[in-house]
Amino acid sequence: GNSVTQMEGPVTLSEEAFLTINCTYTATGYPSLFWYVQYPGEGLQLLLKATKADDKGSNKGFEATYRKETTSFHLEKGSVQVSDSAVYFCALSTGGFKTIFGAGTRLFVKA
Amino acid sequence: DAGVIQSPRHEVTEMGQEVTLRCKPISGHDYLFWYRQTMMRGLELLIYFNNNVPIDDSGMPEDRFSAKMPNASFSTLKIQPSEPRDSAVYFCASSVFGRTNEKLFFGSGTQLSVL
Numbered sequence: 454g455n456s457v458t459q460m461e462g463p464v465t466l467s468e469e470a471f472l473t474i475n476c477t478y479t480a481t482g483y484p485s486l487f488w489y490v491q492y493p494g495e496g497l498q499l500l501l502k503a504t505k506a507d508d509k510g511s512n513k514g515f516e517a518t519y520r521k522e523t524t525s526f527h528l529e530k531g532s533v534q535v536s537d538s539a540v541y542f543c544a545l546s547t548g549g550f551k552t553i554f555g556a557g558t559r560l561f562v563k564a
Numbered sequence: 565d566a567g568v569i570q571s572p573r574h575e576v577t578e579m580g581q582e583v584t585l586r587c588k589p590i591s592g593h594d595y596l597f598w599y600r601q602t603m604m605r606g607l608e609l610l611i612y613f614n615n616n617v618p619i620d621d622s623g624m625p626e627d628r629f630s631a632k633m634p635n636a637s638f639s640t641l642k643i644q645p646s647e648p649r650d651s652a653v654y655f656c657a658s659s660v661f662g663r664t665n666e667k668l669f670f671g672s673g674t675q676l677s678v679l
Contacts, residue, residue, distance in 0.1 A: 485666050487666075496655055497657075542607065550614070550661055552666070
């Protein structure tokens with residue numbers, strides 16, 4: 454079945470450090486891939502998405518590239534801020550109206 | 565746009581009691597989803613509706629759980645009787661699915677504690 458695996462957290466970084474959160478997927482067909490972010494006490498919100506191979510999604514300095522050959526969609530940011538502290542979820546959708554989420558990776562950014 | 569609205573934000577109840585969670589989706593969205601989030605199991609899809617009709621309830625854990633969508637602007641998730649292992653954050657999400665629009669819009673969730 455379809456699934457998403459992302460790196461376990463928590464990830465703790467200092468402000469301005471480089472961020473990578475790994476995500477790999479298993480899916481039949483050609484899924485759309487997403488990163489959602491959850492701030493404390495809030496629901497998830499879409500951070501970025503990519504709908505086909507080699508697409509790069511980007512938003513707020515975050516980027517992720519859809520790599521079909523490695524079935525990956527790693528999240529990166531060149532310089533994190535304290536305000537980026539949150540839980541990040543990798544997810545996929547195969548168009549069957551079900552979105553499958555990874556377990557989430559908690560990020561702490563220290564000033 | 566007010567976004568997806570869930571109530572209550574927090575619910576504390578005793579084992580055996582009935583619990584009803586409420587959701588108002590974004591106007592014009594024709595898909596509504598109920599998710600449950602726990603530390604152990606992450607984010608699980610419980611059930612989803614299309615045009616107020618339940619499409620897939622395979623994620624509903626057991627018969628104690630039921631969900632309804634009487635109209636396009638309101639849905640409920642009911643647990644009867646509640647058990648301590650039902651303690652979790654319950655999220656409602658809505659969307660409009662098209663060729664390129666698969667984005668889910670989440671509410672702020674209901675934190676349920678069953679004592």
